[in-house]
Each structure stands twice: as C-alpha cells, then as structure tokens.
Amino acid sequence: MVNKSEVDKLPKLSGIYMFRNCSKLLYIGKAKSIKDRVRTYFLNAITDWKIDYLLKEADSITFVVTKNEQEAILLEAQLIRDQKPKYNVLLKDGQPFVYYLITNNEIPKFEIVRNRTKKGYYIGPFFSKQHARRIHNYLVREFQLKLCNKKIETGCLDFHMGSCAGFCKISRSLSKFASHPSTSSGRAAAHGEPVEPYERLWKMSIESYKFRLELVKNLLEDNLDQFKVSIENKVSEFNQLMEYEKAAHLYKYLENLSSVMKILNTNFSYGNYADSVAYNASSLSDQNIKRADISDYLKEFLKLDFVPSVIDCFDISHFQGKWIVGSCVRFIDGKADKNSFRKFKIKTLTDQNDYEALKEIVSRRYRDKENLPDLVFVDGGKGQLSSVKSIISDVECISLAKKEEILFSSNFSDGIKLDLKSNIGKLLIGIRDYAHHFAISYHRNKRSI
Known part of the structure; x- marks a missing residue:
C-alpha cells in the first residue's frame, strides 16, 4: 500500500x-x-x-x-x-488527439484526422476534439474549402451557399470536352465552344483555392491576432445589420478558437519528456534502489567474477512488423550515460525479425571493439540471447523475457523467474523498460516524419 x-x-x-x-x-x-x-x-x-x-x-x-x-x-x-x-479508462483506447491535415493532392484537402498516416502537412495535435472540429467546420465554410465529387453545370447547393470551392461546376464544364480529340492549340470542337477558357478557369480556381488554404495555414500557425480582428469586424457588421443570431453564432467560434490555439501554441512534443517518462515509468525511480550499488547487485545476483560497471541494454520496436527501429542505452556505475545512447534504423530488414534486427544493431554498435561494455542486456528470451552471443561471444550477455519476467544468462541457462518486489527484480526490469521507452520514443518520431 x-x-x-x-x-x-x-x-x-x-x-x-x-x-x-x-x-x-x-x-x-x-x-x-x-x-x-x-x-x-x-x-x-x-x-x-x-x-x-x-x-x-x-x-x-x-x-x-x-x-x-x-x-x-x-x-x-x-x-x-x-x-x-490498469486503472485508466477514459483515454485508454483509441487516439486521444486530432490533427488538421493539408494533403499533397493536386487539389489539396483540408481535413481533420485522428492519426498521422497520410502524406501532407499536419497542424496539431489538439486535445479538445469538439472545439477543433467546430473550428475546422467554420474555416471550411468561411474560406470556401469544401470539396465535393459532384458535377453540376450550375454548381452544387453548397457552392451557392458559399462553402463549396466550386470545382463541381468547373468539372462539369470540362467533362463536356472529355470525349472530343484536342487539337495542337489545346482546343476541341464541342457545341462550338473552345476548351481553353475552361482550362484557364480550372487553373485559376485551383490557384485561388490554394491561396485561401495558405491563409488558413498561416492563420492556424502564426497570425491569430489578425484572425481575431477579422471575426470581431464580422460580428460588428452583423450587429449593425441587426443579425444578432449570426453574430452570437460567430462569436462562439472565436471562443472555441482561443481554446484550440491555447493548446496549439504550447508546441507540445513528447520527445521533450521522453527521458523523464522513461526513468519515472520504470522501476529505476524506486527510492530503495541506490544507483551506486547497481553494479554490485548485478555481480552478486548473476554470479559473476567481476563487477559490471558498464552495462548496455538493447531493445527493438516496430509497428505491425514495419518501421523497425532499435535502441541501446548505457549505464556506467548505475548512472545513465546519455552521451552513449544510440538509436538505430534497421537497414537490412523490411519485415519483423527480432533476432536478425538485434544482430544488426549489436554489430553496428560494436564496430569499434573499444566500445564493448562489461555486460550486454537484451529485451527478450533465449532466442534473442543466442542471436546476440553469436555476435559478441567474449562479453557477458543476459536477456529478460517480458510478461513472465524470466532471466537467461550463462549461469541461468534454463532461466530464473525474477521476484518483482526484490531490489534486483526492480532493477533489471527498470533497465529493460528504460531502453524500451527510449526505443518507442525514436519509433514515434520516425513514424511522424
């Protein structure tokens, strides 16, 4: 307790x-x-x-x-x-954030998305989903950014209401010429009308749309004050026309925008806290574990004839077998030596294979044999341990399997289950989890690029 x-x-x-x-x-x-x-x-x-x-x-x-x-x-x-x-329920499942996305299409889309899976320019994240969606809807209407798949000669209803960009109208005009062969001058005979004016209109419409989209991008990133002034002017305009309901409705978006921008302006980056989280989320933060005694604890427990002053711990991270990366964290006399931390993008594999991935990062880490530590610690079981020992047979190696928390080493070939409440149990799990958090942090950064 x-x-x-x-x-x-x-x-x-x-x-x-x-x-x-x-x-x-x-x-x-x-x-x-x-x-x-x-x-x-x-x-x-x-x-x-x-x-x-x-x-x-x-x-x-x-x-x-x-x-x-x-x-x-x-x-x-x-x-x-x-x-x-175990005790968290509210945010446990699903993506807690939303982002604004400007896609890389010929006609870019301005979307609100939960995950950064598409190619494009992202703005966010936003935690206040409801407010973020309201602002997105307002910007789409205000800057005529809605894109529809319709082809209507006079334009769709949303176009006449001022929210659709109007490509539905131009697409219909251009589609009339699709079945007619074009001449070298870029014109086609169809109902006696030239194609070129419609193509020019299409290009001009795209340029105008992209310009409005750039305004929205600048607004969300930099020029909040000017946007506030624009809304306040419109509110004043509605009030003068005695359209008080529209003014009140518009002012709500200003209030929501302030809330969203407050979070946007924090420039949140998980990487800023990755190291603190790695340490405090692991058993290494336990007050009963003295860092100076870590090497002695390990010598006694692992039955070594030397004190392992320099310890390297390796971990592999991936997403559904893809985006495979690795990490190596080093402890010297119980203290994390952050200058010796290493991140690895797996170069020889495209699909998941933890054994081969470990071989690759261990080989790369110790190209210079002077970098070899006293003890190599691997996240995994017997198979992972064998893979590493085939690369560096002259260094003491241990592995720790998750869930069962069974440790394997030269003196524990059949494995030994750790006591999770003992200092040595907390210590080994803490080092393993520290490396795991470091790998996840790198993995997250690679997927977001």
Whole structure:
C-alpha cells in the first residue's frame, strides 16, 4: 500500500503523476498542482472504492513536471494510450488527439484526422476534439474549402451557399470536352465552344483555392491576432445589420478558437519528456534502489567474477512488423550515460525479425571493439540471447523475457523467474523498460516524419 507520506515529496507544479506497483503502471493522471491533486486521493479513499483499491495496490508514486497544464493534458493522453494502465479508462483506447491535415493532392484537402498516416502537412495535435472540429467546420465554410465529387453545370447547393470551392461546376464544364480529340492549340470542337477558357478557369480556381488554404495555414500557425480582428469586424457588421443570431453564432467560434490555439501554441512534443517518462515509468525511480550499488547487485545476483560497471541494454520496436527501429542505452556505475545512447534504423530488414534486427544493431554498435561494455542486456528470451552471443561471444550477455519476467544468462541457462518486489527484480526490469521507452520514443518520431 502506498504511504500517505509520499505526497510530501511531490511538487506543487503542473505535470503528470503515476501510481506504480513494482514495475507496473497502475494509473496515470494530470494536474495543475501534482501535490494538491494526489492529496485528494487519500481524502476520497473512504468514499470511492476505486481509489481505495488503487491506493492499496500501489506501492509508490512518481511524477514528470511539464511546462504548463496543457502539456500535462497531452502527455497524459499519450502515455495512457501507450502504456494502458490498469486503472485508466477514459483515454485508454483509441487516439486521444486530432490533427488538421493539408494533403499533397493536386487539389489539396483540408481535413481533420485522428492519426498521422497520410502524406501532407499536419497542424496539431489538439486535445479538445469538439472545439477543433467546430473550428475546422467554420474555416471550411468561411474560406470556401469544401470539396465535393459532384458535377453540376450550375454548381452544387453548397457552392451557392458559399462553402463549396466550386470545382463541381468547373468539372462539369470540362467533362463536356472529355470525349472530343484536342487539337495542337489545346482546343476541341464541342457545341462550338473552345476548351481553353475552361482550362484557364480550372487553373485559376485551383490557384485561388490554394491561396485561401495558405491563409488558413498561416492563420492556424502564426497570425491569430489578425484572425481575431477579422471575426470581431464580422460580428460588428452583423450587429449593425441587426443579425444578432449570426453574430452570437460567430462569436462562439472565436471562443472555441482561443481554446484550440491555447493548446496549439504550447508546441507540445513528447520527445521533450521522453527521458523523464522513461526513468519515472520504470522501476529505476524506486527510492530503495541506490544507483551506486547497481553494479554490485548485478555481480552478486548473476554470479559473476567481476563487477559490471558498464552495462548496455538493447531493445527493438516496430509497428505491425514495419518501421523497425532499435535502441541501446548505457549505464556506467548505475548512472545513465546519455552521451552513449544510440538509436538505430534497421537497414537490412523490411519485415519483423527480432533476432536478425538485434544482430544488426549489436554489430553496428560494436564496430569499434573499444566500445564493448562489461555486460550486454537484451529485451527478450533465449532466442534473442543466442542471436546476440553469436555476435559478441567474449562479453557477458543476459536477456529478460517480458510478461513472465524470466532471466537467461550463462549461469541461468534454463532461466530464473525474477521476484518483482526484490531490489534486483526492480532493477533489471527498470533497465529493460528504460531502453524500451527510449526505443518507442525514436519509433514515434520516425513514424511522424
């Protein structure tokens, strides 16, 4: 059970807090003041059975401080999606953010999307989905950015209402000439009309549309003040015409825009917190583990005849067998040596093969034999350990299989199950999880490019 005295160690700053049990994350929350928010859990435990169960199961609380509350919201959402803690429900499934996307098509589309899977220019993320959608709908109407697949000679209803870009009308005019052979001058005889004026109109319409789209892009990224002035002028115009309902409706979009822009202007980047999250989400943050004693712990537990002062831990990350990347984190005398951290984009594989991926990154990491550590630690089981030992047979290697948390080494060829509550168990799982978070951070960056 987590001790109430843990609250005194927490800061009165914005950020996220994590309830943990050994190596497992139980709950992730956000707060404007971490200390004040966590204190309420102990006050509400009597009346809320879920909080009571959480406090009984947790044995520690860690935290990551953020620049402001908005970044705490975004970081919390991302971590809940990645880690799926037991007690989190609201943000556990699905994509917590939305983005604005300007596609790379001949006629670019201005879309609102949940995931960064299409090619194009992204703006975001936005956590307030409802507000973001309202702003998107307003911008589409205000700047005539709606694209439809219709071909109507006089234009669709949305075109006459001022929201459709009007390509439906021009497409219909051009389609009349599609079945007629063009001459070298670019004209076709169809009902006695030349094609060229319609082609010119088509190009001019695309240029005008792209210009309006660029205005929206600049608005969302830079020129918020001018956009506010434009809306306020329109509100004033509606008021003078006594169209008060339109003015009130438009002003709501201004209020929503402020909310969305507040998050946009935070320039949130998960990478800014990746290292803090990796450390605090792992068992390495446990107060009972003294960093200076890590090497001694490992020598005794692994039954080594030397002290492993320099430890490298490798991890592989992928998405459905694609986008395969690797990571290597180094600890020297119990301290993370960040200058020696390495990220690897797998070059020899296109499909998932953890064994071959490990061989590749280990070979690349130790091209210079002077970089060899005292101990190599691999995320995986017997197969992964054998792959690595085939590359560096003269270095002590160990592996740790997830879920069962069984460790394999030269002295534990059949494996030994770790005690998750022991210091050595927390230590080994913590190092493994640290490397895993580092790999995930790199993997996320590669997929977003």
